[in-house]
Amino acid sequence: MAKKNYKQLGCLDVDPNGGCAFMVRAETEDEVMRLAGDHAKIAHKMVSPPPEVLAKVKAAIKSVTVDA
Numbered sequence: 924m925a926k927k928n929y930k931q932l933g934c935l936d937v938d939p940n941g942g943c944a945f946m947v948r949a950e951t952e953d954e955v956m957r958l959a960g961d962h963a964k965i966a967h968k969m970v971s972p973p974p975e976v977l978a979k980v981k982a983a984i985k986s987v988t989v990d991a
């Protein structure tokens with residue numbers, strides 16, 4: 924069975940007490956950041972996250988391997 928690597932990010936990874944179970948998975952970190960940005964805008968009304976938040980989000984991205 925083929926394995927595929929993804930980048931994964933969950934709201935709970937960024938803010939464990941946030942209570943938002945949103946999770947995104949994409950092939951590249953850039954794509955994860957884009958999708959997470961859309962989610963942040965819509966769900967958290969965060970239109971332009973400050974640099975410290977972006978750094979926290981980037982640090983929370985992890986690599987996962989999934990059966991393709």
Ligand SMILES: [Zn+2]
Pocket residue numbers: 934943944945962966967
């Ligand atoms: Zn969220």
